[in-house]
Amino acid sequence: MTEAPDLVAGRSCDGCTLCCKLLAVDVLEKPRAKWCAHCDPKRGCAIYAERPGPCQSFFCGYRRIADLDDRWKPSIAKFLINYEERANRIAIHADPDRPDAWRVEPFHTTIKGWARTAARQGGQVIVWRGDYATLVLPDRDKDLGRVRDDQFIVSVEKKTLRGVEPDFAVVDADDPRVKR
Numbered sequence: 001m002t003e004a005p006d007l008v009a010g011r012s013c014d015g016c017t018l019c020c021k022l023l024a025v026d027v028l029e030k031p032r033a034k035w036c037a038h039c040d041p042k043r044g045c046a047i048y049a050e051r052p053g054p055c056q057s058f059f060c061g062y063r064r065i066a067d068l069d070d071r072w073k074p075s076i077a078k079f080l081i082n083y084e085e086r087a088n089r090i091a092i093h094a095d096p097d098r099p100d101a102w103r104v105e106p107f108h109t110t111i112k113g114w115a116r117t118a119a120r121q122g123g124q125v126i127v128w129r130g131d132y133a134t135l136v137l138p139d140r141d142k143d144l145g146r147v148r149d150d151q152f153i154v155s156v157e158k159k160t161l162r163g164v165e166p167d168f169a170v171v172d173a174d175d176p177r178v179k180r
Helices: 053-057 107-120
Strands: 079-084 089-094 124-129 132-136 141-146 151-160 163-172
Touching: 089 107, 107 124, 107 132, 141 163
Parallel strands: 089 124
Antiparallel strands: 079 089, 124 132, 132 141, 151 163
């Protein structure tokens, strides 16, 4: 397989296997935040040549975003970045062993900037710690708690003393607020 054309030159996965721990891979029945049975964290994927399509096509934000320096490599940062196009969402998958690594600098300021841009464009920035989610908003971080794979995060309006403010809720697929 050839690599994606939009990868940053000179960056590789060498020394990093964090995607094999943090991401769910349905075809392998591998949940988020658990090491893949085929991964040796120090040596890499034991089925690399035959790995499934989702593994072959995945490249984290560090490999794709030129503005990020080497501190953003998942093995160093202890989280990885993924853009979920279908949900118009930047997803940050934090290592459960270092769940707040994304909150330290230089990461937090950059992530908050992404949240401001996402808010203007109708998108989201979310941090996953296994199946626990935190929505990163320009003015605050909203803990969403446990979110199942079959649930959705939707924007809602919340009445406060200051008036109606935008907010977010976790809903089931049959909720009428889910946009199809």
